[in-house]
Amino acid sequence: MSYFENIKVFLRVVELGNLSAAGRDLRISPAVASNRVKELEKYLGVRLFNRTTRQLTPTEHGKIFYGGAGRIIRAVEDAEASIASVSGKPKGVIRVTAPLGFGRRFIASGIPAFHEQYPEIEVRLRLSDHNVDILKESIDLAFRLGVIEDSSLRMRGIMDCERVLCASPDYIAKAGMPETIDRLVKDSHNCLLLRFPGSSEFVWTLQTPEGVRKVEVAGVFDSDDGDVLMEWALAGHGIVNKPRFEVQPFINSGQLVTVLPDNPPTAAKLAVIFPHKDFQDPKLRLFIDFMAARCQKMIRAALQ
Structure with a gap:
């Protein structure tokens, strides 16, 4: 399990660019994240990152390992999602991003109620009015309010907003x-x-x-x-x-x-977008259904 966890830390450091951001995302300290990367480098016998004072960038070895390790982690996550679908007990982490104001009022305020219904699902919310690259940063779901253009992603419309x-x-x-x-x-x-x-x-x-x-x-x-x-x-x-x-x-x-x-x-389209690979993950479907119904109810009430 330690090796598996080391790989997960390595992947998030590559995706987020530094140890502090990866540590925050994985709920561990930068020191622990750094030690896990060092353990992985020692085990593999190669340097995975070029280090500067502000950022880590993957070496050629790091880029090669990232591609293969990413496929392994995704395969494990897909297997876990399949088991959860059969067992009826979804669990795991969902990484979500949403616009700042909208996310505070409609998404963040609903996460405790969602967690109460599904206590084994952990939601990590990132709020930003910038359009986060969800593929590059391994975000599972992004709520968007505006023009949705990225055809490489799946989209579920929630409602059109005047x-x-x-x-x-x-x-x-x-x-x-x-x-x-x-x-x-x-x-x-x-x-x-x-x-x-x-x-x-x-x-x-x-x-x-x-x-x-x-x-x-x-x-x-x-x-x-x-x-x-x-x-x-x-x-x-x-x-x-x-x-x-x-x-x-x-x-x-x-x-x-x-x-x-x-x-x-x-009008702006309120929608949630996500990678094609995540369509069958039951915990994501549950979260989308929950938040879509909540958003529709709250928006209609606000328009009264």
């Missing part, structure tokens, strides 16, 4: 209400943008009677955290593009008002 442009009454009093899409751009309205490497949020896709129109927008504030954009909008700093279920309570209370109601953004 989006809305909105701003605070204070902002509208200062900057004026844009009556048309052209005025949104020409009057240099401060659009609050979600930005990170590869983000396309500076282009808003708005609906018109003639069809969809893509509009390049700009603003002096941007962040890689969607909740920060919400805080700025509520504080009167600009116009935000958000799913309606996130902003409807603030619209109901008068803290936000709808902008360009006749030209709303195109």
